[in-house]
Amino acid sequence: MQETTHDKIYEILASIVGSRRVSVDPEEQYVYRCSCVNATDKPGRCDYVVMPETVEEVRHIVQTANTYKIPLTVSVSQLNYGGVATPRMGGILLDLRKLNKVLEVNEDDMYALIEGGTTWSDLKGYLSKRYPELVVGTTWSPPATGVVPCCLESGFVDLSLIGGNLSEWINGLEVVLPTGDIVKTGVAAYNGGTYWSSRSPGPDITGLFVGWVGKMGVVTKLAIRLFPRMPRSYFALEADTYRRGVKTQLALCKAGGPFLGIGDLLAMNACWNWSDLGMRPAEFPFPDEWKTCFTGDHALVAEEAGKSDFYGMMNVNALTEEEMDVKVRKVFEIVKDSGAKIVEWEEGLKGLPPEEIGEVPVYPNMPMQEFGSWNYLGGGGGEWDGAFLPWGLVADYYEQCRKEAVKVKKHCGFYNRVMASGHYQYGRSQLWHDKDDPKDVEVACQLHRKFNEICINLGGVRYKPQYWATESVSRQMDGVALKLMHNLRKLIDPNGIMNPGQGYF
Amino acid sequence: MSEKKKYPYVMTKDPEYYAKKYYVKNIPLPGRGFYKKIVLPTIKDYERCREPEYYQEILKMCIKCGTCRYVYRDWDRICPSGEYGGFETYYLGGKNQLLRGLLRGEIKLTDSLVKRFYHCTLCGACQVQCQIAEIHNNALEWLESFRELAVEKGFGPMPRQKAFGEHITKEHNPYMESHAHRLDWLPVPKKKLPKKADTVFFVGCTSSYRQTNIAKATFEILKKLGQNFTVLEDEWCCGSPPQRTGQRKIGEESAQHNLEEIKKTGAKTVVTSCAGCYRMLKDDWKNRYGLKYGFKVVHTPALLVDLIKKGQLKLKKKVEMKVTYHDPCHIGRHMGVYEEPRELLQSIPGVELVEMPRNRENSWCCGYGGGVKADFPDLSLFATEERLKEAKTTGAEAITSACPFCYRSFLDGIEKSYPEYKVYDVVELVRMAM
Numbered sequence: 001m002q003e004t005t006h007d008k009i010y011e012i013l014a015s016i017v018g019s020r021r022v023s024v025d026p027e028e029q030y031v032y033r034c035s036c037v038n039a040t041d042k043p044g045r046c047d048y049v050v051m052p053e054t055v056e057e058v059r060h061i062v063q064t065a066n067t068y069k070i071p072l073t074v075s076v077s078q079l080n081y082g083g084v085a086t087p088r089m090g091g092i093l094l095d096l097r098k099l100n101k102v103l104e105v106n107e108d109d110m111y112a113l114i115e116g117g118t119t120w121s122d123l124k125g126y127l128s129k130r131y132p133e134l135v136v137g138t139t140w141s142p143p144a145t146g147v148v149p150c151c152l153e154s155g156f157v158d159l160s161l162i163g164g165n166l167s168e169w170i171n172g173l174e175v176v177l178p179t180g181d182i183v184k185t186g187v188a189a190y191n192g193g194t195y196w197s198s199r200s201p202g203p204d205i206t207g208l209f210v211g212w213v214g215k216m217g218v219v220t221k222l223a224i225r226l227f228p229r230m231p232r233s234y235f236a237l238e239a240d241t242y243r244r245g246v247k248t249q250l251a252l253c254k255a256g257g258p259f260l261g262i263g264d265l266l267a268m269n270a271c272w273n274w275s276d277l278g279m280r281p282a283e284f285p286f287p288d289e290w291k292t293c294f295t296g297d298h299a300l301v302a303e304e305a306g307k308s309d310f311y312g313m314m315n316v317n318a319l320t321e322e323e324m325d326v327k328v329r330k331v332f333e334i335v336k337d338s339g340a341k342i343v344e345w346e347e348g349l350k351g352l353p354p355e356e357i358g359e360v361p362v363y364p365n366m367p368m369q370e371f372g373s374w375n376y377l378g379g380g381g382g383e384w385d386g387a388f389l390p391w392g393l394v395a396d397y398y399e400q401c402r403k404e405a406v407k408v409k410k411h412c413g414f415y416n417r418v419m420a421s422g423h424y425q426y427g428r429s430q431l432w433h434d435k436d437d438p439k440d441v442e443v444a445c446q447l448h449r450k451f452n453e454i455c456i457n458l459g460g461v462r463y464k465p466q467y468w469a470t471e472s473v474s475r476q477m478d479g480v481a482l483k484l485m486h487n488l489r490k491l492i493d494p495n496g497i498m499n500p501g502q503g504y505f
Numbered sequence: 506m507s508e509k510k511k512y513p514y515v516m517t518k519d520p521e522y523y524a525k526k527y528y529v530k531n532i533p534l535p536g537r538g539f540y541k542k543i544v545l546p547t548i549k550d551y552e553r554c555r556e557p558e559y560y561q562e563i564l565k566m567c568i569k570c571g572t573c574r575y576v577y578r579d580w581d582r583i584c585p586s587g588e589y590g591g592f593e594t595y596y597l598g599g600k601n602q603l604l605r606g607l608l609r610g611e612i613k614l615t616d617s618l619v620k621r622f623y624h625c626t627l628c629g630a631c632q633v634q635c636q637i638a639e640i641h642n643n644a645l646e647w648l649e650s651f652r653e654l655a656v657e658k659g660f661g662p663m664p665r666q667k668a669f670g671e672h673i674t675k676e677h678n679p680y681m682e683s684h685a686h687r688l689d690w691l692p693v694p695k696k697k698l699p700k701k702a703d704t705v706f707f708v709g710c711t712s713s714y715r716q717t718n719i720a721k722a723t724f725e726i727l728k729k730l731g732q733n734f735t736v737l738e739d740e741w742c743c744g745s746p747p748q749r750t751g752q753r754k755i756g757e758e759s760a761q762h763n764l765e766e767i768k769k770t771g772a773k774t775v776v777t778s779c780a781g782c783y784r785m786l787k788d789d790w791k792n793r794y795g796l797k798y799g800f801k802v803v804h805t806p807a808l809l810v811d812l813i814k815k816g817q818l819k820l821k822k823k824v825e826m827k828v829t830y831h832d833p834c835h836i837g838r839h840m841g842v843y844e845e846p847r848e849l850l851q852s853i854p855g856v857e858l859v860e861m862p863r864n865r866e867n868s869w870c871c872g873y874g875g876g877v878k879a880d881f882p883d884l885s886l887f888a889t890e891e892r893l894k895e896a897k898t899t900g901a902e903a904i905t906s907a908c909p910f911c912y913r914s915f916l917d918g919i920e921k922s923y924p925e926y927k928v929y930d931v932v933e934l935v936r937m938a939m
Contacts (some may be wrong), residue, residue, distance in 0.1 A: 021591060025617045028592050030606050031599045037568045077571055078593070098591060119571070125580025143580065144571020233514040273792050316514075324516055344514055362735035435565050 006047065009068060012049050013092070016060045021051040021098075032078060032093045034086045037435050038077075038383045039200040039444035041083035042464050044501075046073065046093035053098045055176065058116075061089050062218060062233050063180035065092055071500045072178075074214045076117050076146025082464040083154070084213045088501030096146070099220065102126040109197035109202035110134060110227065111171050116220045119144045127226070134226040137163070148222045151465055152210055154388075156417055156426060158264040158315065159227055161257055162326045164420035167210045172196045174221035175209055178493040185209070186223065196223030208488065213503035216492050230317040232263065233324060235331070237312030241338035242269055242414065243395040245310030246425075248338035250391055252314075253422025260316070261327040265418040267312035269398065272430060308342070379434030383444065384413075385451040385469075387460035394425050397458055401429040404450045426463065470504045477504075521550075524776065541625050542620040551643050554793045557604055557654055560647045563639040565604040569598030573631035573644075576867045583634060583863070585888035586625040594621050597631035598642055604651060616927040619660040622651050624884060624924025626877045627749055628834040628870035645839075663880035666750040673755055676743035678710040679879075687740065690717035691729060692724060695738070702735035705772040705800075707763075707786065709779035710742050711909035719909050722936040723778045723805055729939055730818060734776070737766045745781040748789060750876040756829050764798060778932050780835035780908035781874075804836055806846040806907050806931055813852050820938035823855035828929070829901035830858060831892060831915075833908035846907045846931050853938045859899040861892075873910040889918035893926060903927035905934065 006024075013022040024047065034043040047070075052058045071091030078085045087093050096117030104113040105127070114123060121143040123136055137157025139150060145190045149155075154165040163169055172186025174193070185190070185206040188196045199206055209216050239245035243412040245267050251261060316331060318324035335342050389397060398414045404460040407414035413430035453470045455462055461475050474482060480505075489505045490496075515522070551560065568590060574596055576583050587596035594603060600622060606612040625648065632644035662670065669679035676684045688695050690713060712720035724872030727734050741763055744756030747791060767775060777783050787802040812818035828852060836842040843865045850858045863869045872878070872888025896904040904915055907930060915928040 023592060026612060027594045027603055027618050027621055030612050031569070031602045035568075049592060079568065079570060090931075095592065096778070121571075121575045121580040125575070128580070142570035142572060143577075144574055230517055231516045231518045233516050235514070318516070321516060324514065328514060345718050346515060380568070 005068070009064070009070065010048065012064050013048055013061065015062070017050055017052050017057050021053070023049045026136070028093075032075070032087065032095070035083050037079065037129050037381060038083055038466065039088060039381055039431070039441045040383060040448050040468060043151050044073075044087040046087035047090050047095045049095055050225070051098050051145060052325060055099075055174070055182070056432055057097075058099070058218050058220055059180050059182060060095060060096070061092065062176050062178060065497050066178055066180065066495055069497060071493050072218075072497050073499050073502075074218050074311050075142050076149055077119065077142070079142060079145055082153075082213075082466045082469075084149075084464070084467075084499070084502060086467070086502070091497075094218065096148075096218075103194075103221065105131050105134070105226070106195070106197065107131065107134065109195065111196055111222045111223045111225055112136065113221060114147060116146075116148050116218065116222070118147050120147055120150070123147055123224075131226075133229050135159070135229045136224060136226055139166075147224065148219050149214075151222060151224060152219065153213070154211060156419065157198070160417060161253075161265050162263050163227065164223065164423075165426070168420065169208070169225040170206055171198050171223035171225060172200075173206055173209055173219050173223075175217040175219050177217045178495065178498050180222075183217075187204045188223065208492070212489075214499040215489060215505065216498065216501050226274055231319065231324075232315045232317045233328070234313065234315050235328075236343040237267065237310070237314060237335060237340055238308045238343055239310040239312070239338075240308050242310045242398050244268075244339050245312055246368045246391070246394050246416070248335055248340040249312065249416075249418050251334050251338045252331065253268065255330065257418070257422045260331055261318050261324070262331070263315045263317050265312070265314045265422075267310055267416055269402075269412075269414040270307065270309045270311065271411045272415055273311040312340075313337050379432055379437070379442070380437040380442070381433040381441065382430065383448055383466075384430040385448055385455060385466075386426065386463035387455045387458045388463055389416075389421075389425045389427050389458075391425055392423075393458050393460055394427050395458060397427050398429065400454045401451050401460070404454070405429075405431070405447060408447060410443060410447055423490060427460070428463075450480070516579040538589050545620070547675045549639065550882070551639065553643075553646055555646065555650060555889055557647045557651050558608060559695055560643060560650075561605070561608055563637075564601050564608070564647070566637050567598055567601035567605075567640060569593060569596075571596070571598060572636055573634050575634060576863060577634045577636065579867065580861075581863055581867075581869075583630040583867065583869065585628070585872055585884065585891070586890075587667065587779040589884045589887045595624060597635070597640075597648075600625075600641075600648065600700040602646075604647060610704065614655070614658055614660055619655045620663070621672070622655065623661065623663050623666075623750070623876065624881055625875055626834070626870045626872060626885075626888065627875035629838040630834075630867070630870060631691070633838055633866045649749070649751075652749075653753050654751075655935065656751040656753070657675055662750040662752060665879040666746075666876040668748045669879060670752040670755050672757065673742045678714060679742060679746045679758065680710060680714045682714045688736065690720050691736070691827070698738070699735045700738075700769075701771045702733050703716055703772060704734035704774045704776055705767050705770050706730055706734050706736050707743070707767075707775050707777040707779075707782055708736060708740060709777060709782040709909065710746075711781075712779055713740075713914065716909040716912050716930070719778050719912065719930045719932060722930065722932045723776075725775060726805075726809070726891060726932060726936055726939065727776070729904035735770055735772075737763070737770070739878055741766075743779070743782040743785040744789065745785045746876065748785065748793070749874065753793075756789070757784075757794050760785065760794055760796060760834055762789065764796055767798070767800065772800055774801045774803055776803045776808050778907070778930065780804070781910055783842075784835040784839050804842060804845070804907065806849045807842065809932075809935060810845045810848045810852070813849075818939075820853050820935065821887055822938045824853050824934055824937045825855040826903060826934070827859060827901045827933075828903045828905045828934075829861050829896050829899045830864075831871060831896070831906040831911055831930075832865055832906055833906055833911045834868070834870055834874055835908060835910075837868060843902055846905075849931050849935065850905060853934055855938075856934065859901050861899055863894045863895065871906070871908075871911040871914040873914045878910075878914070885914065886918065886921065890922050893923050895925065896921065903929055905929045905931055907931045 028049040071089040073087040074094045075085035099115040099117035101115045132349045137159040150164040154167045156165045172188040186199045402412045434440045564565040581892035593599035635641045741759045781803045790796045872885040878885045919926045
């Protein structure tokens with residue numbers, strides 16, 4: 001960009017938000033360059049970081065970008081694993097963090113209307129202090145990640161067995177389109193935004209903005225479903241192999257899933273489980289033979305040591321103890337019949353040395369940093385490859401990823417979560433790497449590409465794919481659908497300003 | 506009943522039930538207010554007061570996840586610098602990235618980079634919230650040592666901080682006042698002070714020149730109690746303002762001078778009502794400057810609570826007042842002193858103590874520290890007003906604290922936005938009750 005144009009754009013942006021809320025300093029450009037976590041992501045660079053506080057300011061910024069054809073990347077926390085908010089083509093980085101208000105909570109219709117930059121902490125804090133009877137669920141992402149991006153990119157929470165992925169929780173949106181027009185979706189599109197209680201029974205354009213990685217506009221408001229806070233109890237599931245564990249999850253879902261009171265059903269393999277406890281190889285408080293898992297196939301080592309590779313977690317919800325008794329009895333029976341076992345939360349902790357009990361972190365309702373585990377075993381780097389999968393592919397996906405990881409002596413973490421009453425699964429293969437070790441980073445990069453291939457070849461559909469993976473995902477897509485999507489994107493963003501270099505188009 | 510024994514689950518509506526039950530162990534580090542509350546493995550111990558390079562391995566672990574922006578598990582905002590500055594670069598996560606980038610040669614040391622590090626009260630609230638063990642225990646170390654590095658390379662401190670540093674060298678206080686007037690607040694002639702005493706009352710610059718009410722109240726309390734004490738004839742700045750702004754050499758010189766002066770009195774105890782002086786004398790003099798001394802350093806509220814327990818101090822007069830207590834960062838998060846000032850307030854007949862939502866290690870900073878009051882007055886006032894707003898939500902008619910810096914901040918905030926509100930130092934209330 002030429003110097004004079006650059007100065008002019010700065011002046012325009014400063015006139016919109018004030019000079020304190022726009023930066024062209026190298027410090028902001030550096031910190032906003034990427035997510036700082038991924039191995040495969042390449043840092044980008046923006047020219048301006050702008051922080052609007054109102055929808056009107058957002059509108060003016062978007063109009064400016066459109067007029068001058070400047071790339072615009074929208075960000076809340078910039079911690080997305082796919083690097084979706086990495087500014088790949090320069091231009092404006094729109095930091096929405098000051099648009100962080102909970103505008104309305106409707107107790108009867110059970111939804112919250114929030115601004116585009118609201119974080120999980122903002123929303124959780126607001127609800128727990130003012131509406132303790134309502135919950136929004138807990139994501140495993142960090143406390144400062146945005147609710148809106150999580151919903152738009154199909155994240156999930158500890159109520160996903162009931163409510164599905166978070167895109168299914170959206171009642172409606174307010175979006176500033178690349179042209180500067182403001183559009184509402186869901187029933188709010190029909191009533192002028194007086195209420196936001198559901199999607200609309202008539203034509204509904206919410207889906208135009210879901211899964212498009214910020215390429216269709218800037219979401220400035222979102223209505224998200226809330227749920228009643230139920231009394232619940234937590235149980236850990238254990239199975240010798242991941243395959244058997246998944247079969248147990250399926251049996252639970254077929255027996256009723258949410259009707260049995262189960263609100264969340266997830267699991268992780270031994271490697272993830274240990275790392276979630278914040279363990280580093282040399283620090284395992286377990287038998288020596290387990291420690292070798294970090295240089296070999298942890299599942300085999302676990303098996304040889306007589307330990308399990310599948311560690312599940314579920315919550316069971318019930319209004320009374322009697323109801324809980326009935327539900328739990330049935331759950332225990334199904335689990336036993338499937339060859340797995342249930343470890344009750346408090347019972348499980350009893351096996352640990354007393355001096356460590358006080359320091360044991362717990363799974364329920366954890367924000368990301370609960371375990372201190374996302375320091376990535378001291379290396380500071382981590383990346384996952386996630387996919388929506390049918391039941392039959394979960395164990396295959398895991399086993400194939402693990403096999404590839406073992407070949408290069410990396411340990412593959414794996415985690416799956418059952419969604420929407422058991423209608424589909426989400427699976428994620430995770431690697432940790434040392435940010436400062438180029439060899440380790442390179443090995444991780446190659447392995448992530450392998451994981452991507454495995455997913456595509458199996459027929460899974462990638463979730464939050466990295467920018468480099470979208471090309472292979474596009475190849476997987478139906479040609480007619482792809483063309484239609486291209487046309488829609490062009491129609492809405494004729495100048496291609498929104499998040500260029502990112503996503504499918 | 507037998508069924509319940511078979512399935513001894515816990516039913517809870519409280520989402521934090523298990524966290525509260527199993528995640529509560531706090532292990533204080535020696536002499537610090539920061540706590541290890543992190544999981545099973547033994548974390549690596551790092552030395553304190555080292556250069557930024559030393560902490561590189563820890564910086565690598567930060568992924569700017571934003572946990573440092575909120576009170577952990579309560580989700581209130583906690584970082585004045587970030588909330589006012591707005592951009593990620595003003596939060597700990599952003600600063601960690603910048604420092605790592607600098608140490609890796611990816612960005613340069615510039616005025617604008619340095620400014621972001623000085624735009625911080627060094628309150629340490631971010632550090633407390635971070636759940637990565639090494640950051641949780643060490644973040645303030647590199648935030649402070651970066652300032653020393655900036656000064657060494659000629660990029661720091663900020664202009665007014667530099668000016669007060671120079672003034673401290675000449676007149677031994679950061680307030681542009683004459684050293685000759687340091688003891689003007691004394692309610693007795695200077696000559697009447699004994700040369701030798703069991704206890705030295707270390708007054709500090711803020712109480713000597715600005716909040717003389719705190720100096721006078723402390724002096725009168727000690728006098729009334731019949732303590733064998735004195736005030737240094739030639740007290741200099743404790744070293745806190747220059748040290749916190751990276752001007753280590755000035756801080757160290759002041760500390761050495763004061764140490765010699767204290768030794769001359771033969772005192773076994775040094776008592777101070779200033780939170781900043783307390784941290785300097787008790788922690789920085791020893792652990793940062795390596796000074797050796799045998800006397801005890803006591804913060805006035807702790808001394809008074811001890812005397813109450815021993816029956817040597819009896820508070821009889823009623824002070825009918827509903828108050829809230831603000832934890833000064835220098836004694837709270839930095840030194841782990843939370844309870845004594847509260848105990849003291851609760852010992853005063855008529856005083857009703859109510860807590861603000863953000864209290865103890867989760868206190869919102871008053872906005873004074875780290876040289877911010879001098880060079881970033883808007884940030885400072887923003888922080889002060891936010892705290893006063895919180896104090897008012899408790900229904901308390903006054904905010905109390907145990908630090909002349911906090912007192913000054915609140916006084917300024919009250920003057921600007923809440924003229925009907927009141928501020929007291931805890932020693933003032935004790936004085937009223939005697």
